[in-house]
Amino acid sequence: MAINVFSELQPKDLLFLGEAALRTLEISLTAIGIGSVFGAIFGWMMSEGNRIVTFIINAILDIFRSVPLIIQLILFDSFISIAGYPLPAFVSGTIVLSVYTAALVANVARGGVEAVPASLRRASRSLGLSYWQDLRYIVWPVGLRAVFPSWIGVALSVVKDSALVSVIGYVELLKASQILITRTQDTFVILTIAGLFYFALSYPISKASEYIERRWNQ
Amino acid sequence: MIEIKDLKKSFGELQVLKGIDLTVNNGEVLSVIGSSGSGKSTLLYCINALEPIDSGSILVDSISVHDKATDVNKLRQKIGMVFQQFNMFPHLTAQENVALAPRKVKKMSKKDAMDLAARQLEHVGLGEKVDSYPSALSGGQQQRVAIARALAMEPSYMLFDEATSALDPELVGEVEDTMRMLAKEGMTMILVTHEINFARDVSDRIAFFHQGRMEEINSPDQLINHPASEHTAKFLSNVR
Ligand SMILES: Nc1ncnc2c1ncn2[C@@H]1O[C@H](COP(=O)(O)OP(=O)(O)OP(=O)(O)O)[C@@H](O)[C@H]1O
Ligand SMILES: [Mg+2]
Numbered sequence: 001m002a003i004n005v006f007s008e009l010q011p012k013d014l015l016f017l018g019e020a021a022l023r024t025l026e027i028s029l030t031a032i033g034i035g036s037v038f039g040a041i042f043g044w045m046m047s048e049g050n051r052i053v054t055f056i057i058n059a060i061l062d063i064f065r066s067v068p069l070i071i072q073l074i075l076f077d078s079f080i081s082i083a084g085y086p087l088p089a090f091v092s093g094t095i096v097l098s099v100y101t102a103a104l105v106a107n108v109a110r111g112g113v114e115a116v117p118a119s120l121r122r123a124s125r126s127l128g129l130s131y132w133q134d135l136r137y138i139v140w141p142v143g144l145r146a147v148f149p150s151w152i153g154v155a156l157s158v159v160k161d162s163a164l165v166s167v168i169g170y171v172e173l174l175k176a177s178q179i180l181i182t183r184t185q186d187t188f189v190i191l192t193i194a195g196l197f198y199f200a201l202s203y204p205i206s207k208a209s210e211y212i213e214r215r216w217n218q
Numbered sequence: 219m220i221e222i223k224d225l226k227k228s229f230g231e232l233q234v235l236k237g238i239d240l241t242v243n244n245g246e247v248l249s250v251i252g253s254s255g256s257g258k259s260t261l262l263y264c265i266n267a268l269e270p271i272d273s274g275s276i277l278v279d280s281i282s283v284h285d286k287a288t289d290v291n292k293l294r295q296k297i298g299m300v301f302q303q304f305n306m307f308p309h310l311t312a313q314e315n316v317a318l319a320p321r322k323v324k325k326m327s328k329k330d331a332m333d334l335a336a337r338q339l340e341h342v343g344l345g346e347k348v349d350s351y352p353s354a355l356s357g358g359q360q361q362r363v364a365i366a367r368a369l370a371m372e373p374s375y376m377l378f379d380e381a382t383s384a385l386d387p388e389l390v391g392e393v394e395d396t397m398r399m400l401a402k403e404g405m406t407m408i409l410v411t412h413e414i415n416f417a418r419d420v421s422d423r424i425a426f427f428h429q430g431r432m433e434e435i436n437s438p439d440q441l442i443n444h445p446a447s448e449h450t451a452k453f454l455s456n457v458r
Contacts, residue, residue, distance in 0.1 A: 117303070119301055120303075120305050120307070122263075122268055122305075123301060123305035123364070124307070124318075126268060126294055126297070126299040126368075127295075127298075127318075127319035127367065127371055128291045128294040128295040128319055128323040128371060129318075129319060129322060133323070137318060137322060138307060141309045142307070142308060142309055145308075145309060216309070
């Protein structure tokens with residue numbers, strides 16, 4: 001009897017994919033969270049800082065926006081290994097993905113700050129609000145509403161781009177699918193399931209954002 | 219009292235205010251007229267420390283506005299300002315617009331600030347509109363909310379920078395009426411305006427600005443009917 005090296009897709013494989021989807025969610029949300037905080041700070045610095053600050057930050061972030069993420073991941077992962085400080089794949093993946101997210105969010109945040117008319121800010125300052133109060137109570141809510149759809153767009157693309165973290169060995173959804181495909185050769189079914197999982201992760205995000213936008217517009 | 223002494227102010231190479239001396243007494247309504255670019259808005263921004271100055275001084279109730287030791291956020295509570303753009307905070311209702319600064323700057327409780335806001339909106343004739351967002355208000359109504367918002371800080375002075383010039387003609391009246399009401403109540407005001415007739419009605423004095431200088435300041439009757447400067451005469455004949 002010939003030994004079949006390939007085996008059928010089993011119910012527990014679905015569980016395996018489900019767990020991997022959760023890992024995709026985990027690394028994406030972590031990167032979106034960290035990247036958005038730093039991106040907002042960079043965006044604020046670019047729109048309020050002097051020309052030199054803006055130029056330097058923009059030039060640095062441009063590198064992260066233009067070099068393909070897959071190259072950044074491999075370079076960073078190899079670099080820290082060679083330097084003698086290897087990190088778990090989740091950690092180095094999160095770092096690279098967060099920096100990448102921050103670079104994208106910085107532009108969105110800058111647009112948000114600049115979407116708030118100067119005259120509106122003069123009006124709030126003329127009432128006695130401090131710079132930080134103006135930022136907190138006027139610029140943040142008004143700017144956020146202006147760029148919220150773009151920020152959601154970045155978040156959704158980070159969920160998809162997190163698939164690239166598989167190249168440094170983190171077993172998220174795409175990597176898990178590849179493992180199953182290698183074993184079962186059932187490319188079509190497995191990738192369809194993986195696609196459905198990505199959809200299931202993204203759909204609630206876009207629905208929630210639609211809901212929030214509708215509430216803002218009453 | 220607002221005392222301005224030899225005020226000079228430039229934007230880069232361009233000198234916009236070339237030595238302004240002006241005193242505005244308590245209870246006085248002063249209108250400022252002059253052609254576009256003569257420095258009227260800049261003067262108001264300097265009084266409120268929204269723009270730094272090059273030299274000279276501005277004293278508001280004897281507090282030097284541009285002194286480094288002056289707490290401008292505190293000073294600005296004395297000076298309400300209304301702009302040409304309506305500048306309502308778009309994410310807040312009329313009442314929340316008015317209540318924001320009392321809450322955050324004066325640290326009033328939410329309830330007290332909202333009550334105060336309701337009273338101020340009532341005062342400018344917008345008692346019905348407390349829950350409206352700016353998008354649901356006319357320009358005239360938004361401008362009156364802006365006035366109520368400034369008044370909620372209980373300022374001693376009100377600065378108006380062409381508060382009616384972005385309005386449709388039929389809405390100018392309601393905002394002018396609100397400004398007239400304030401003048402009657404004894405508010406000290408500086409009005410930058412293009413509406414000469416309104417300026418004549420409401421002002422104690424009118425100042426004419428020309429190319430960064432205060433060319434002439436006089437009673438409305440004198441300045442409008444017997445202008446001392448040919449620039450004033452020319453400006454008046456152009457706007458009428
Ligand atoms: N932030 C700024 N940066 C550079 N130049 C400015 C700035 N603000 C005003 N200016 C210039 O200063 C001059 C005076 O402007 P200002 O707004 O005070 O004039 P104004 O008398 O209010 O005119 P208008 O009737 O058009 O409102 C103008 O030439 C204007 O272009
Ligand atoms: Mg002006």
